[in-house]
Amino acid sequence: xxxxxVLAELNPAGGGVRxxxxxxxxxxxxxxxxxxxxxxxxxxxxxxxxxxAEYGAATVYVAESADIDDYLVAPKAEVLAQLVGEKSxxxxxxxxxxEGKEIAARLAVKTGSGFxxxxxxxxxDGTATQVAFAGQTIVHSKVTxxxxxxxxxxxxxxxxxxxxxxxxxxxxxxxxxxxxxVRVVERVVEQKSNRPELTEASIVVSGGRGxxxxxxxxxxxxxxxxxxxxxxxxxxAVDSGFYPHSFQVGQTGKTVSPQLYVAVGISxxxxxxxxxxxxxTIVAINKDPEAPIFELADFGVIGDLNTVVPAATEQINAxx
Amino acid sequence: MIGADLVRVHAGARARTPDPIAEVGLAxxxxxxxxxxxxxxxxxxxxxxxxxxxxxxxxxxxxxxxxYAIEEALTIAEAQGGEVTxxxxxxxxxxxAIRKALSMGAAKAVHxxxxxxHGSDASQISAVLAAAxxxxxxxxxxxxxxxxxxxxxxxPALLSERLGIPQLSGARKVTIExxxxxxxxxxxxxxxxLEAPLPAxxxxxxxxxxxxxxxxxxxxxxxKKPVETKSLADLGVDASAVGLANASTQxxxxxxxxPKGEGVKVTDxxxxxxxxxxxxxxxxxx
Ligand SMILES: Cc1cc2nc3c(=O)[nH]c(=O)nc-3n(C[C@H](O)[C@H](O)[C@H](O)COP(=O)(O)OP(=O)(O)OC[C@H]3O[C@@H](n4cnc5c(N)ncnc54)[C@H](O)[C@@H]3O)c2cc1C
Ligand SMILES: Nc1ncnc2c1ncn2[C@@H]1O[C@H](COP(=O)(O)O)[C@@H](O)[C@H]1O
Numbered sequence: 001x002x003x004x005x006v007l008a009e010l011n012p013a014g015g016g017v018r019x020x021x022x023x024x025x026x027x028x029x030x031x032x033x034x035x036x037x038x039x040x041x042x043x044x045x046x047x048x049x050x051x052x053a054e055y056g057a058a059t060v061y062v063a064e065s066a067d068i069d070d071y072l073v074a075p076k077a078e079v080l081a082q083l084v085g086e087k088s089x090x091x092x093x094x095x096x097x098x099e100g101k102e103i104a105a106r107l108a109v110k111t112g113s114g115f116x117x118x119x120x121x122x123x124x125d126g127t128a129t130q131v132a133f134a135g136q137t138i139v140h141s142k143v144t145x146x147x148x149x150x151x152x153x154x155x156x157x158x159x160x161x162x163x164x165x166x167x168x169x170x171x172x173x174x175x176x177x178x179x180x181x182v183r184v185v186e187r188v189v190e191q192k193s194n195r196p197e198l199t200e201a202s203i204v205v206s207g208g209r210g211x212x213x214x215x216x217x218x219x220x221x222x223x224x225x226x227x228x229x230x231x232x233x234x235x236x237a238v239d240s241g242f243y244p245h246s247f248q249v250g251q252t253g254k255t256v257s258p259q260l261y262v263a264v265g266i267s268x269x270x271x272x273x274x275x276x277x278x279x280x281t282i283v284a285i286n287k288d289p290e291a292p293i294f295e296l297a298d299f300g301v302i303g304d305l306n307t308v309v310p311a312a313t314e315q316i317n318a319x320x
Numbered sequence: 321m322i323g324a325d326l327v328r329v330h331a332g333a334r335a336r337t338p339d340p341i342a343e344v345g346l347a348x349x350x351x352x353x354x355x356x357x358x359x360x361x362x363x364x365x366x367x368x369x370x371x372x373x374x375x376x377x378x379x380x381x382x383x384x385x386x387x388y389a390i391e392e393a394l395t396i397a398e399a400q401g402g403e404v405t406x407x408x409x410x411x412x413x414x415x416x417a418i419r420k421a422l423s424m425g426a427a428k429a430v431h432x433x434x435x436x437x438h439g440s441d442a443s444q445i446s447a448v449l450a451a452a453x454x455x456x457x458x459x460x461x462x463x464x465x466x467x468x469x470x471x472x473x474x475x476p477a478l479l480s481e482r483l484g485i486p487q488l489s490g491a492r493k494v495t496i497e498x499x500x501x502x503x504x505x506x507x508x509x510x511x512x513x514l515e516a517p518l519p520a521x522x523x524x525x526x527x528x529x530x531x532x533x534x535x536x537x538x539x540x541x542x543x544k545k546p547v548e549t550k551s552l553a554d555l556g557v558d559a560s561a562v563g564l565a566n567a568s569t570q571x572x573x574x575x576x577x578x579p580k581g582e583g584v585k586v587t588d589x590x591x592x593x594x595x596x597x598x599x600x601x602x603x604x605x606x
Binding site: 018050069072073074077097098101102103104105108109110112113114115116117118127131132133134135136137138140141142143144145146167181183184185186187188189190191192193197198199202203221227245246251252255259260269270271274277282283285294295296298299300301302304305307308309311312314315316319 | 356360361365366371385395442443446466468471473474476477478480482485486487506507508509510511512513514520562570571572573574576577585586587588593594596597601603605606
């Protein structure tokens with residue numbers, strides 16, 4: 001069977017692989033037999049091989065070098081291009097993070113291939129599904145030259161285990177000077193959160209301008225925590241200083257596609273919809289019965305978020 | 321292209337009271353990449369004739385994210401001395417986006433326009449931009465972190481690869497110090513501090529600054545600023561390298577998203593929370 005290279009995206013230091021990696025391995029199986037590629041500082045692969053094998057990686061290529069970690073994106077694209085040259089895979093599948101898309105772009109230029117970003121589905125014949133224009137248009141597209149490169153949008157595919165050998169094969173790396181131009185001096189974490197990652201979460205609870213203040217966002221956080229959800233915010237809420245920008249959902253923020261999206265005090269402007277329209281189930285809580293968010297909602301409550309949300313949180317917690 | 325050494329000399333002189341005459345020749349050349357896109361707030365479509373973005377019928381505007389790139393380029397040029405040049409690849413109507421950038425304060429523009437470019441994918445556009453950039457002088461290229469029509473966020477990576485210059489993408493903060501660019505790359509819950517020698521390409525998010533509004537004077541001045549139009553032939557790019565027929569990706573078909581079935585809507589009469597939780601239970605979420 002044809003080999004498909006899947007670039008593993010890992011959690012920081014010892015945190016295993018990200019869910020997006022398992023999704024990519026699952027999606028890649030439509031095209032052939034997936035091999036995982038682990039790129040990082042020495043010691044990166046230890047502890048992730050088993051997980052990659054469980055989700056279908058026949059081979060786990062491991063390239064470890066401090067250079068991969070110390071410089072932005074370019075070394076990873078270079079090693080991946082080397083592997084594409086050696087293995088002639090049927091395709092390459094990469095999780096659609098900002099870094100993943102940039103690796104895909106560089107790999108495409110290096111290998112003279114076409115690349116498609118943010119795909120939500122890959123068919124056996126290589127046809128990809130993409131969602132365009134704020135989720136309003138569904139597109140089918142294809143790579144027509146070189147080795148097809150896809151970046152897979154998070155939460156589009158349900159990870160399914162399919163145990164395979166996961167034979168580890170180390171890849172020797174010598175990163176060129178050209179790929180060592182942008183030094184990562186420091187990685188700074190400003191907000192530590194015990195909540196799931198916004199783009200990975202299966203439930204997202206977002207607050208908008210209607211939440212009215214930063215303090216009042218505790219109502220949103222309370223509901224999120226009762227559901228084990230991530231917290232999101234509309235741009236109006238972010239611009240008003242209620243919640244940090246990294247939680248913004250929408251066209252200029254994150255695109256999320258959870259099982260459940262709860263929009264609280266959000267009107268549902270097209271730019272907000274752009275980031276959440278493909279959520280499986282949408283619930284809206286808004287005091288304005290005409291708010292456009294209700295057009296999208298599977299379930300809507302017309303009411304004051306200050307009474308509805310705390311009461312719901314209490315009931316959910318009571319059920320546990 | 322001004323070499324890194326020269327730039328370092330210039331930056332060392334930064335602390336002096338700017339002397340416009342003495343600065344000539346040492347100033348930073350900054351190119352800002354601007355794209356015209358269909359307004360994200362109005363209905364956007366693909367053209368069923370060839371499955372490309374329907375630009376002619378759209379309500380076209382400057383890509384919002386590029387206004388932040390222009391602002392950042394102008395701020396750097398004002399601090400260091402230098403000039404901002406706008407570069408765009410797009411149909412004739414894209415001059416509107418160029419004028420907007422010029423009215424904000426950019427000095428001049430290069431507009432690459434050629435029928436053969438229609439339907440090109442991101443990779444092909446990057447080849448055209450790279451060819452245009454090779455004919456320009458730059459110490460720094462600034463672009464938006466994302467175009468609202470493609471939402472790909474790949475242009476800095478593509479251009480970095482093609483031009484062999486460093487990519488410092490996704491910036492929420494940019495500092496130029498001597499011949500070095502320092503960037504805070506925005507990440508989930510924090511940032512990465514990046515550093516690279518000039519010339520380099522930087523892309524900016526909307527967290528980086530507040531774009532200025534063009535003044536009346538700026539708008540009037542923009543009308544007289546030079547806009548050089550270039551064809552593929554001017555750039556030495558072969559038409560067979562670009563366009564729909566030669567793209568490395570192809571849109572096969574498209575359809576509107578199927579409308580959602582009518583949802584349930586309840587008015588809270590003291591029981592709204594209960595009904596919400598009942599709904600979650602019916603979906604096996606709680
Ligand atoms: C180029 C561009 C890009 C953009 N990108 C994004 C983006 O990425 N993400 C994004 O979100 N927006 C984005 N926007 C902004 C977008 O157009 C809207 O302005 C924004 O989404 C509105 O946020 P909101 O719904 O919180 O605020 P509003 O539109 O003010 O809505 C607040 C809602 O809260 C309700 N409400 C108020 N009080 C209560 C209460 N006590 N109980 C219940 N309900 C209440 C109101 O009825 C109203 O419906 C962008 C805009 C542009 C032009
Ligand atoms: N045709 C174009 N002409 C000029 N700049 C462009 C063009 N396409 C993309 N860009 C720049 O690249 C950025 C990122 O675009 P993208 O990678 O398509 O999301 C945009 O914000 C622009 O600054």
